[in-house]
Amino acid sequence: MSLSGKIAAVTGAAQGIGKAIALRLAREGADIILLDVKQETVEQAAKEVEALGRRAIALTADISNRDAFQATLKDAADQLGGLDIMVNNAGICQVKPILDVTPEEVEKIFRINVQGVIWGIQASAKIFQASGKKGKIINACSIAGHEGFPLLGIYSSTKFAVRALTQSAAKELASSGITVNSYCPGIVGTDMWVEIDKRMSEITGADIGATYKKYVEGIALGRVETADDVAGFVAFLSGKDSDYITELPRVLWRQNDPRGKKDS
Numbered sequence: 001m002s003l004s005g006k007i008a009a010v011t012g013a014a015q016g017i018g019k020a021i022a023l024r025l026a027r028e029g030a031d032i033i034l035l036d037v038k039q040e041t042v043e044q045a046a047k048e049v050e051a052l053g054r055r056a057i058a059l060t061a062d063i064s065n066r067d068a069f070q071a072t073l074k075d076a077a078d079q080l081g082g083l084d085i086m087v088n089n090a091g092i093c094q095v096k097p098i099l100d101v102t103p104e105e106v107e108k109i110f111r112i113n114v115q116g117v118i119w120g121i122q123a124s125a126k127i128f129q130a131s132g133k134k135g136k137i138i139n140a141c142s143i144a145g146h147e148g149f150p151l152l153g154i155y156s157s158t159k160f161a162v163r164a165l166t167q168s169a170a171k172e173l174a175s176s177g178i179t180v181n182s183y184c185p186g187i188v189g190t191d192m193w194v195e196i197d198k199r200m201s202e203i204t205g206a207d208i209g210a211t212y213k214k215y216v217e218g219i220a221l222g223r224v225e226t227a228d229d230v231a232g233f234v235a236f237l238s239g240k241d242s243d244y245i246t247e248l249p250r251v252l253w254r255q256n257d258p259r260g261k262k263d264s
């Protein structure tokens with residue numbers, strides 16, 4: 001697929017899945033706006049994009065700060081000549097029993113994982129609409145957005161919210177030709193999982209590495225997902241071949257059996 005001539009923004013692009021997405025979209029020909037709270041590493045990631053022959057702008061911004069996030073994104077899009085693809089990837093995890101979680105902790109993760117996605121949808125949709133572009137919005141959900149996991153309850157609830165936002169935005173923005181989808185990885189071997197494993201071991205007493213191993217052993221394909229696996233799917237959602245896909249993931253419409261029997 002070619003993304004030549006396209007401009008993509010990726011949040012949380014300093015490392016992990018976001019960085020892999022930024023580099024993959026650049027390899028497909030897109031110029032990239034990379035945004036993260038980590039200044040040094042996001043600038044380094046932008047240099048890697050430039051080394052692929054693409055234009056890159058590194059932004060240091062916090063997606064939970066609506067005004068600053070939206071203003072820096074708009075400036076960068078103006079500088080590069082527009083925006084075609086918005087990847088709302090940045091997010092944080094939290095490992096804690098529901099009974100122990102504090103109001104500050106709940107507020108923090110919802111401000112980043114949920115509000116940050118809302119501000120990203122708003123900012124990019126307004127840029128697409130102003131330019132008349134049929135842009136693509138792609139949000140980071142998770143398998144935890146489909147099933148609540150023990151000790152990941154608050155995190156899971158933020159990802160359920162991302163799924164709802166994706167579905168609603170897809171319906172609201174379809175008339176502007178904007179598609180809205182999300183990716184829902186399982187266990188991806190990034191720093192996020194290093195942190196989850198460490199926190200799980202503090203809470204449960206399991207050895208370091210044991211929780212990660214247990215989760216990975218349950219994967220049907222027999223190996224952990226990589227950031228590049230996720231980036232490949234996001235590249236598909238960014239390109240022309242996915243033009244008629246919106247509101248992914250969704251529960252497929254249940255159809256009656258044409259022979260007259262109802263499916264169960």
Ligand SMILES: NC(=O)C1=CN([C@@H]2O[C@H](COP(=O)(O)OP(=O)(O)OC[C@H]3O[C@@H](n4cnc5c(N)ncnc54)[C@H](O)[C@@H]3O)[C@@H](O)[C@H]2O)C=CC1
Nearest residue numbers: 012014016017036037062063090091140142187188190192
């Ligand atoms: N690693 C995994 O197993 C899975 C991850 N995900 C989701 O994928 C996304 C990326 O995850 P990873 O790359 O694994 O995480 P990571 O922790 O390795 O990287 C996240 C990046 O987001 C940035 N970030 C965090 N808060 C930010 C904020 N307020 N504003 C701007 N940037 C911020 C961090 O600085 C970091 O560079 C997250 O939304 C995560 O919830 C979903 C399913 C599985």
Ligand SMILES: CC(=O)C(C)=O
Nearest residue numbers: 093142143144186187
């Ligand atoms: C971090 C995350 O989303 C999972 C499911 O591990």
